[in-house]
Amino acid sequence: MTINADPQELAKFGELAHRWWDPESDFKPLHQINPLRLGWIQQLCPLAGKRVVDVGCGGGILSDSMARAGASVLGIDLSTKPLRVAELHAMEAGTQGVEYREIAVEELAAEQPAGFDAVTCMEMLEHVPDPASVVRACATLVKPGGWVFLSTLNRNAKSFLLAIVGAEYVLRMLPKGTHEYARFLKPSELAQFCRDAGLGLQSSRGLGYNPLTQRYSLGADTDVNYLLACRRAP
Structure with missing residues (x-):
């Protein structure tokens, strides 16, 4: 199987792995x-x-919090160092109900079809060569x-200015080079990927x-960061 990952992206996040659980870091x-x-996830599911x-759990920030909310969580990623950081954090924090694997989402899907009540894939699609494959x-x-x-x-002028120029170069909220504009996805494009994969769109929110x-909030404006919730037909 061809791995749907960019080696440069994996290396980039691997180099930052030791900072993952520092709330004042990158x-x-x-x-x-x-x-x-x-x-938002808890409200719907x-x-x-x-x-x-x-999927694309990195150092496990979301995985860990979902386990603490009572879920049995498997975090998967293809970057080795963040996974080791996630495992170490779970051990040190005593988090129950979470485990981590270095495996591609496509490979896990072939191994465990219809194996999960819910799937999360956050801040990951813009880092892979074929996001439609991830959605499938x-x-x-x-x-x-x-x-x-x-x-x-x-993907629009506003997101370029705020997510790349503003966040990476002006406010320095993120390391330079974190995002590549050409890989951003319009909500209509991602919604089409979901429909093609047999998922029905239920809710959308902007971040x-x-x-x-210096605060984030959820709202109706999906011009920059956005979230989609979908369901597979019963």
């Missing part, structure tokens, strides 16, 4: 938005007792009636940032 935005995305796979694999992994949660960046208060 991953500060992930720590700040995690309560918002976890709350209460996690207690659910079996969940977190997520649809295969989820049980009939189950939920798939996705998030990524919109906004206020530089004055």
